[in-house]
Amino acid sequence: MAKIVLANLRKTYGSVVAIKDLSLEILDGEFLVFLGPSGCGKTTTLRALAGLEVLDRGRIVIGERDVSTLPPGKRRIAMVFQSYAVFPHMRVFDNVAFGLRMRGIPDDEQRRRVEEVAALLEIADLLDRYPAQLSGGQRQRVAVARAIVMRPDVLLMDEPLSNLDALLRLHMRAELKRLHRETRSTTVYVTHDQVEALSLGDRIAVMKEGEIVQCDTPARIYDAPASRFVGSFIGSPPMNFLTGTLRTVEGRLFVEVAGGRVAPSGIERTVSKARGDGTVIVGIRPEHIDLAPAPAPESIVAHVVVMEPIGPQKLLTVRAGEETLKVTASLEFHAEEGQQIWLRLNPARIRLMDATTGAAIPA
Amino acid sequence: MTLRRLATYSAALVIGAWVAFPLLLITLAAFTPRDVLYRWPRQIWPERFTLDTILFFVRSTGVLPSTWNSVLVAGMTIALAFLLSAPAGYALARYRFRGRDAVQLAILATKMFPATVLSIPLAVAFIRWGLYDTLLGVSIVHTALSIPFVTVIITSVFVGVSYELEEAAMTLGTSRLQAFLRVTLPMALPGLAAAAIFTFVLSWNEVFAATILTLNNRTLPALILNSVVAAGAPLHYRFAGGFFMVVPALIIIFLIRRYLLTLWGVTVR
Numbered sequence: 001m002a003k004i005v006l007a008n009l010r011k012t013y014g015s016v017v018a019i020k021d022l023s024l025e026i027l028d029g030e031f032l033v034f035l036g037p038s039g040c041g042k043t044t045t046l047r048a049l050a051g052l053e054v055l056d057r058g059r060i061v062i063g064e065r066d067v068s069t070l071p072p073g074k075r076r077i078a079m080v081f082q083s084y085a086v087f088p089h090m091r092v093f094d095n096v097a098f099g100l101r102m103r104g105i106p107d108d109e110q111r112r113r114v115e116e117v118a119a120l121l122e123i124a125d126l127l128d129r130y131p132a133q134l135s136g137g138q139r140q141r142v143a144v145a146r147a148i149v150m151r152p153d154v155l156l157m158d159e160p161l162s163n164l165d166a167l168l169r170l171h172m173r174a175e176l177k178r179l180h181r182e183t184r185s186t187t188v189y190v191t192h193d194q195v196e197a198l199s200l201g202d203r204i205a206v207m208k209e210g211e212i213v214q215c216d217t218p219a220r221i222y223d224a225p226a227s228r229f230v231g232s233f234i235g236s237p238p239m240n241f242l243t244g245t246l247r248t249v250e251g252r253l254f255v256e257v258a259g260g261r262v263a264p265s266g267i268e269r270t271v272s273k274a275r276g277d278g279t280v281i282v283g284i285r286p287e288h289i290d291l292a293p294a295p296a297p298e299s300i301v302a303h304v305v306v307m308e309p310i311g312p313q314k315l316l317t318v319r320a321g322e323e324t325l326k327v328t329a330s331l332e333f334h335a336e337e338g339q340q341i342w343l344r345l346n347p348a349r350i351r352l353m354d355a356t357t358g359a360a361i362p363a
Numbered sequence: 364m365t366l367r368r369l370a371t372y373s374a375a376l377v378i379g380a381w382v383a384f385p386l387l388l389i390t391l392a393a394f395t396p397r398d399v400l401y402r403w404p405r406q407i408w409p410e411r412f413t414l415d416t417i418l419f420f421v422r423s424t425g426v427l428p429s430t431w432n433s434v435l436v437a438g439m440t441i442a443l444a445f446l447l448s449a450p451a452g453y454a455l456a457r458y459r460f461r462g463r464d465a466v467q468l469a470i471l472a473t474k475m476f477p478a479t480v481l482s483i484p485l486a487v488a489f490i491r492w493g494l495y496d497t498l499l500g501v502s503i504v505h506t507a508l509s510i511p512f513v514t515v516i517i518t519s520v521f522v523g524v525s526y527e528l529e530e531a532a533m534t535l536g537t538s539r540l541q542a543f544l545r546v547t548l549p550m551a552l553p554g555l556a557a558a559a560i561f562t563f564v565l566s567w568n569e570v571f572a573a574t575i576l577t578l579n580n581r582t583l584p585a586l587i588l589n590s591v592v593a594a595g596a597p598l599h600y601r602f603a604g605g606f607f608m609v610v611p612a613l614i615i616i617f618l619i620r621r622y623l624l625t626l627w628g629v630t631v632r
Contacts (some may be wrong), residue, residue: 052530073536085531089549099535150535 001065001078002153002186003028004049009058011044018044020210027202031180031187035197036207037233042190043158045207049188050079050156062153069123073102078147079156083164086131086141092142093127094326099150115132117149122180137168144176148183157189161196194234198222206230225351231283237315237326239283243355246270246278255352257282258320260300260343264350270361280361281353286315286326288349292332292342299342304335318343388569393417393606397599420603432498436573436582437566439502441559444513447506449555452517453543457526464515470514473507482575489576496578504572509562516561520554521547557619564612584608 004026011019011024019041026032047053049060051072060068067075078099087095093114100110118124121141131139140160147155160176161169163280177200180187196328197204200244206213206229214226225231231239244257246267254263262282264270270280292299303318309315309331316327316335327343335341352361388407392400393416395409400416420426454460455467485504487497494500524547532542570584577585587604591598596604 050530050534052533071538072530072534073538077534079531079534081531082525083525083527085525085527087528087531087546089546098532102536146531146535156534228412 005061007059009048012056017210027185029186031200031202031343033197033201033204034190035204040207041210042207046156046158046190047187050077051075067245073191077156078150078152080143080147080160082159082214084143086139086142088131092129095142096146096149115147117145120144136164155187159191176322226360228353232241235285237286239285240325242282242323244280248278255282258300258323261298262345263347264352265348270352279355281355283351283353284345286328288346289327290344291329296342296344298342302343303340304337369531389602391603392602400599402629416599416603420600425586429581429583433583434578436498436501437563440505441562442504442567444562445504448513448517452514453521455518456521470511474511476530486575496580498580500576501573505566506626507568513558513562516558520551524550560615560619562613568612
């Protein structure tokens, strides 16, 4: 149990910058998720934290100790690898006990602790097997058991679920959440799967090109993305982005978008921060658009391009003027392809962004 | 598709026969009684078999000491080749460093100079260094000959053991060396054993350098070659000698064929 301070980390491979200048504090007992597309530096950051990468500069403090120059084995961390990295030539018991053995912990305590985590991860009856005799999910559990048996200050996980099939992933995700609730160890988790991040993280650090673009709770990340990138990366289907123009008619301020008008809450405060010509990007999530079969005030006219039933709801692709949007609708909603409908963008849920930088304009 | 299969199998059959037929003839001849061997017309399949021919060969002057020499040379070659190739193979498999490609090329480049070209200067140098007619001298040359192969094999063996396993061991408290000894080495052992056996066969079969560089301390192939070329050894001695040389190599290749296939199938990354 310990808090982590990452201060001004930088890592380059030749001319490629993997981590630009990363600073972050992770609280004691927190479950922090690094989320981002491949090549954004999230795994490099995790490996640097583990001591598997040598940084160009920067300091890493775990608890009260500066571990920047310590080898991995001395950092009181444990890591779960994407490939599990379970030792194939050792039985499950020896795999789990490996770290304890390296620490010179007496045999009887080794056995006690291994059996304890084996029970926690439900692998007690597999201890005599070799990894080759295990399924992917079981190997995953062994890898997690091998890490938490060390009672590390910090538990690191590098895309631990990405090699599991969809159903098992769902199950293990819940298991990991339960495990974290029970052990309460500071956990740093790397993934490119936004659903995993949203479901597991106390906080999510969204990364792009070696930088953290937003670090916040899952709810804030989802509802108030700090930039167009975050909005498009999180959510399935992602946020819609429309080009709009700020206008004032008869003293009322609104955004003209796709031939219609919307007045997002707090719009008055955005005017001064918008680009000179008044162009802004209107971000709105598919579930925050209401559909109406007839014209309604403050709505945008559109026509249905595709309608896809996706289980609990329907997903519509609609065109409004030049823009294409994704909208979710209830199963009861019926519309023919090509039919005209009216979209009402929930003003409280609209997120305005700078047309040039893509950064959210604080409302 | 079936036609293609047929062609493939036919080709395999022809190549197989091309290799196996002489071996079969040598084996038959090695167990054929001496008088039958010299009879005309020659019988391909003798009516009776005998161990006399083999025993005659084994009891000939110099055969047993030479066999022992061959084993010693092969042993030393394995030791020397591993001493040089194992660290090189590990480095090539694990690290991307400046000049990595050049090293890899340089290792293969040693194959560009045939032993035939090198032998005379080598003999002169070895006489000067007092290595001429010593088993160590022969081992050194065999080491040089085997290093390219051994390095390639060892590299692919280490590439086959995921580096993440070593990293996992390090996060669990081992040093880099401990991680290698406890995780990588046990897993690489079968492959390394295959590489060692391959080196053994290479050295066991090598005749050219062994002949040029020795006089009294002959290895087995050098002795047989000398007996045949210089002393005009009789037919049955040749057959028995050929059989005696081929069998260990055959057995060994048979035992490690799985590794050879997988090892050479895996290209060095």
